[in-house]
Every structure is written in structure tokens, then in C-alpha cells.
Amino acid sequence: MLGIDFNKISELLLFDIKDPLLFGSSLFFFLFFGLLLIYRLFAKSNNGRISILIFFSLFVYYKASGIFLLLLILNAIANFGFGKGMGEAKTQAGKRVYLILSLLFNLGLLAYFKYNNFFLQALNDFNFANLELLDILMPLGISFYTFKSLSYILDIYLEMMEPTDSFRDYFLFVSFFPNILSGPIDRAAKFLPQIRKEYFLSNKDIAMALMLIMMGLVKKIMIADYISLNFVDRVFDEPVRFTGVENLLAVYGYALQLYCDFSGYSDIAIGIGLLLGFKLMENFNYPFKAKSISDFWKRWHISLSSWLLDYVFRPLQIGLRDWRKAGNITALIITFVLVGFWHEASWAFLFWGLLHGIFMAFGLLVQGPKRKFYLKYKLNNSKIFGAFQIFITFNLVAFSFIFFKANNFESALDVLKQIVFFFKPGVFIQFVESFTPTFILIFFGFFFHFLPSSFSDKMVTLISKMNIIIQAIILTLIIWLVSQVQSADLQPFIYFQF
Amino acid sequence: MISERLKNIICKELLLDTKSVEINDETQATEVPGWDSLNHANIIVAIEKDYGIRFKGLEVLKCNNVGALQNLIDSKVSK
Numbered sequence: 001m002l003g004i005d006f007n008k009i010s011e012l013l014l015f016d017i018k019d020p021l022l023f024g025s026s027l028f029f030f031l032f033f034g035l036l037l038i039y040r041l042f043a044k045s046n047n048g049r050i051s052i053l054i055f056f057s058l059f060v061y062y063k064a065s066g067i068f069l070l071l072l073i074l075n076a077i078a079n080f081g082f083g084k085g086m087g088e089a090k091t092q093a094g095k096r097v098y099l100i101l102s103l104l105f106n107l108g109l110l111a112y113f114k115y116n117n118f119f120l121q122a123l124n125d126f127n128f129a130n131l132e133l134l135d136i137l138m139p140l141g142i143s144f145y146t147f148k149s150l151s152y153i154l155d156i157y158l159e160m161m162e163p164t165d166s167f168r169d170y171f172l173f174v175s176f177f178p179n180i181l182s183g184p185i186d187r188a189a190k191f192l193p194q195i196r197k198e199y200f201l202s203n204k205d206i207a208m209a210l211m212l213i214m215m216g217l218v219k220k221i222m223i224a225d226y227i228s229l230n231f232v233d234r235v236f237d238e239p240v241r242f243t244g245v246e247n248l249l250a251v252y253g254y255a256l257q258l259y260c261d262f263s264g265y266s267d268i269a270i271g272i273g274l275l276l277g278f279k280l281m282e283n284f285n286y287p288f289k290a291k292s293i294s295d296f297w298k299r300w301h302i303s304l305s306s307w308l309l310d311y312v313f314r315p316l317q318i319g320l321r322d323w324r325k326a327g328n329i330t331a332l333i334i335t336f337v338l339v340g341f342w343h344e345a346s347w348a349f350l351f352w353g354l355l356h357g358i359f360m361a362f363g364l365l366v367q368g369p370k371r372k373f374y375l376k377y378k379l380n381n382s383k384i385f386g387a388f389q390i391f392i393t394f395n396l397v398a399f400s401f402i403f404f405k406a407n408n409f410e411s412a413l414d415v416l417k418q419i420v421f422f423f424k425p426g427v428f429i430q431f432v433e434s435f436t437p438t439f440i441l442i443f444f445g446f447f448f449h450f451l452p453s454s455f456s457d458k459m460v461t462l463i464s465k466m467n468i469i470i471q472a473i474i475l476t477l478i479i480w481l482v483s484q485v486q487s488a489d490l491q492p493f494i495y496f497q498f
Numbered sequence: 499m500i501s502e503r504l505k506n507i508i509c510k511e512l513l514l515d516t517k518s519v520e521i522n523d524e525t526q527a528t529e530v531p532g533w534d535s536l537n538h539a540n541i542i543v544a545i546e547k548d549y550g551i552r553f554k555g556l557e558v559l560k561c562n563n564v565g566a567l568q569n570l571i572d573s574k575v576s577k
Binding site for chain 1: 535536538539540542543555556558559560562
């Protein structure tokens with residue numbers, strides 16, 4: 001009677017590998033709005049509220065990964081069990097048994113799904129064997145939820161937290177839909193206590209959530225998707241067809257694209273979490289304002305860098321402390337190679353990680369003389385020198401991202417060759433004329449990034465003082481504005497592939 | 499209670515003036531100027547050298563503030 005096509009609706013809701021429920025899609029906003037309404041109805045019932053959240057999380061994961069939902073459930077059951085066993089173990093040796101079991105289980109599954117073919121290919125390439133590659137599909141978000149689960153186990157082992165008695169709570173921690181597919185990689189110690197808290201949103205929370213969701217949409221759809229489809233991808237697909245200046249702009253553009261894509265996703269995830277009453281971990285803090293590579297890693301993908309700092313770098317560093325500086329450098333190189341390897345099992349990503357390890361190691365080696373030099377010439381408080389440090393750090397980071405983006409080493413080297421040997425600065429004017437919207441978006445993207453961070457705080461305070469109707473109008477306007485520049489299809493988030 | 503000896507070792511390693519730095523049981527490494535993840539190991543080595551003790555890796559990793567580090571030192575010294 002109403003002309004509802006139930007087949008079409010079920011198609012929309014069923015697993016489709018090519019159509020996960022992307023933040024920013026109209027279907028997502030429609031379903032999330034429905035979830036919020038029901039969720040608020042159950043605001044007083046903790047059990048009801050959390051059950052709804054778990055159900056919705058299961059749906060989001062099923063929609064993106066189908067049968068792999070069972071793997072997620074298995075992961076939650078196993079790690080809950082390991083945590084409980086570790087908590088009940090009377091001796092350190094007993095705790096260690098559960099730690100080893102958990103590491104074998106979690107890293108074993110990750111290795112099977114994510115790294116198997118890389119190692120088989122490496123064995124073939126080095127002529128150690130002639131093995132056939134496996135036809136394996138990687139479950140979405142496995143790198144993220146594996147690391148979340150491992151942090152729970154490791155924190156219990158390090159006596160930073162007690163294991164939870166509630167499987168319901170633990171399951172929500174692992175499957176929480178805002179951060180299941182691409183993080184932030186939250187810590188159980190911070191997340192679990194929030195489940196039992198009363199659901200209450202202050203005006204400031206709502207304003208903050210709206211601001212994050214709006215900023216996330218603008219970053220992802222207006223900036224990242226637009227510059228990627230209209231400029232960056234074209235250059236990186238065939239760098240030799242473009243001049244050096246265009247290649248350089250594509251490298252800068254890609255740094256901005258990657259930041260807007262991933263931090264846009266994180267902003268939306270954190271904003272959505274906040275509307276559901278959960279404060280998720282901060283993931284980005286104006287990374288291109290960093291004055292050194294170590295500063296950059298305190299601001300970029302914070303939930304991953306702090307994870308590796310706590311569970312990889314620190315144990316290695318303490319274990320190798322007798323080697324003094326050499327111990328620190330070894331720990332840094334291993335940690336950053338793992339950063340690369342975490343992203344993707346490929347030589348280009350390993351090299352990207354190694355590059356950052358080398359940058360960090362170099363920073364450590366010159367730390368002493370640098371400190372004396374800065375003191376002697378009073379450079380610590382110099383704004384001009386600060387800008388110079390930001391410029392150098394940004395260029396090192398953008399350089400490293402060439403290996404992150406390029407399909408292979410040859411293509412990365414082509415980009416560099418064009419920049420060095422075929423720069424043609426005069427082409428810049430032509431670029432601005434023929435890629436005007438791209439140029440404007442890149443310019444404004446960086447401009448907003450370099451505004452003082454107090455600007456964002458002021459916006460949140462301003463929104464929090466507004467009437468709810470005005471807030472809704474602003475949100476609608478932003479969604480409309482974003483839809484005007486949206487490419488035909490919403491582009492998948494870059495970090496979904498990791 | 500943080501001993502003067504421990505405070506002196508930390509300040510000497512970080513080139514800090516002991517009078518200008520407040521360190522108590524609850525103080526975390528990140529709250530002390532210059533005590534970052536890179537020179538954390540140097541401070542641990544300096545403590546081990548000064549007290550003539552040896553920590554296990556896991557014992558150090560479990561310390562989440564200076565108070566816990568002081569307790570660990572006390573337990574090693576009294577053995």
C-alpha cells in the first residue's frame with residue numbers, strides 16, 4: 001500500500017562487502033537517528049540501553065564483514081576468558097601462561113588473516129620455497145579490535161586494571177560500533193567504567209559531538225574525497241605524466257587527504273560515541289603543527305602510537321637498557337617497523353615505518369648538541385625558528401607518506417624523480433587555474449589546521465549556547481553543503497583497509 | 499614518601515634543580531620536565547647504579563608513578 005519495497009530494504013541491511021555502513025552515508029545517519037531515539041527511551045535502564053548498543057554494534061559489524069562476525073564473537077569470548085583466568089591465577093607463572101595463550105590466539109589470527117600471504121610471497125621471492133598464495137579475505141577492523149583486546153590482557157598482566165566480571169561489558173568494549181572498524185583503539189581501563197555510568201549529556205557534550213561530526217564530514221567528504229578523486233590519485237597513478245611542482249603539490253595534498261580522511265573518521269566516531277554517552281580516546285591533535293618527528297607521533301594516530309609506546313617500546317627499552325643509547329635506538333627502530341607492519345603487510349609500509357624509526361633515532365642522537373645549540377642561540381622561544389621546525393617536520397612526514405600512498409617503490413621513486421629533475425615551477429600558475437577548487441580546498445584545509453586550537457574550543461562554547469533548533473539547522477546546513485561537493489559515491493575510509 | 503636520594507638522582511639525570519621540582523608519591527613521569535619515554539631508561543639505569551640494585555623488566559613496567567618506583571627500590575634495598 002505504501003509502496004515499500006521490502007526486498008530493497010533487506011538488501012540495504014544485509015551484508016555487502018562493497019557496501020559497509022559508512023559514517024557519512026544517509027543510511028547510517030537514518031539508522032543512527034533511530035538508534036538514538038530508542039537509546040534515549042531506555043536511558044534509565046542500563047541493561048536495556050547496553051543491550052540495544054550491543055545489538056546495533058553486531059549489526060554494523062555484520063553489515064561490513066558478514067560471517068566474520070563469528071570471529072569477533074570468538075575473539076571476545078576468548079579474551080574475556082584469558083582475562084578472567086589471569087585475574088584468578090595465583091602465581092606470576094600462571095599469569096604468564098594466560099598472557100602467552102592470549103598472544104598466540106590474537107596474534108595468530110591476525111597473522112593468518114593479514115600477514116600470511118606476505119610471508120608466503122617473501123619465501124617465494126627469496127627462493128626459499130615455491131608456495132601458492134592463499135585466497136584469504138581480511139576481516140574488517142581486525143587490526144583494531146585485536147589491539148583493543150590485547151591492551152585489555154596486557155593491562156591486567158601489568159596490574160594496571162582488574163579483569164571485568166561482566167561478559168556483557170567486555171563484549172561491548174570489543175564490538176562498540178563507533179570504533180570497531182577503524183579505531184580509536186580505546187583502552188578497556190577507560191572504556192569499561194563508562195558502561196555502568198548514568199547516561200547524561202551536558203549541553204557542552206552535545207555541542208562537542210555536533211562539532212566533531214560536522215568537522216569530520218567536512219574533512220572527509222569535502223576535503224579528502226574531493227582532492228583525492230580530482231587531483232591526488234591522478235598524479236600518484238601516473239607521476240611521470242605530471243611536472244615536479246604538481247607531484248610536490250600532490251604529496252602535500254596527500255598528507256592533507258590522509259589526515260582529513262582518518263581524523264575525519266575519528267572525529268565522527270568520537271562524536272557518535274559522545275552522543276551515546278562514551279568518551280573515546282583522542283586520536284589526532286593538529287599533527288602538522290608538530291615541531292619534530294617525536295612530537296608528530298604524540299599528535300598523529302595517538303591511540304596506536306601510545307599503544308605501541310606502552311606495550312612494545314617500553315618493554316623493549318627496559319629490556320635493552322644496558323645498551324644505553326643503542327638500546328633506545330634498537331627499541332625505536334623495532335617499534336616503528338612494527339608501526340608500518342601494523343598498517344599493511346608490504347615492503348613499502350615496512351620502509352615507511354623504518355623511515356620514521358630512522359628519523360626518531362637521528363633525533364635521539366643529536367638530542368644533546370641540539371639542546372645546547374638552542375640554548376646558546378635562544379631558539380626555544382623564537383616563533384620564526386618554531387615555524388622553521390614545523391616546516392621541516394611537515395616535509396619529512398609528507399616525504400614518508402609517498403611510500404604510504406604509492407602502489408610500489410618504482411612509483412614512489414618516479415614521484416621523487418619528477419620533483420627533483422622536472423620541477424617546472426612555472427606550472428604552478430596553470431595548476432591553480434585548472435585545479436582551482438582543489439587548490440582552494442588544499443589551502444583552506446591547511447589554513448584551518450594551523451588556526452590556534454582555541455578556535456575549536458570557542459566554536460564548541462558557541463554551539464553549546466545555541467538553541468537545539470539552531471543546532472539542528474546548522475547540522476542540516478553542513479550536511480547539505482557537504483552533499484553539494486560529494487562525489488558520486490562516498491569513498492571508503494583509507495584506514496578500513498588496515 | 500619520596501626520598502631525597504631518589505629525587506636527587508632523577509634531578510641530576512634530567513639536569514633539573516631539586517629546589518624547583520616537586521616530586522611526590524603520586525607524581526607521574528610525564529609531570530616531571532624532561533622525563534619522557536626516551537630518557538626513561540636512563541633514569542632507571544641511574545637509580546640501579548646509585549643503589550647498587552637490579553630491577554626486573556616487569557617490575558619497572560608495573561610502576562605507574564614515582565611512589566611505586568620508591569616502593570620498588572625500598573623492597574630491593576631491604577633484601
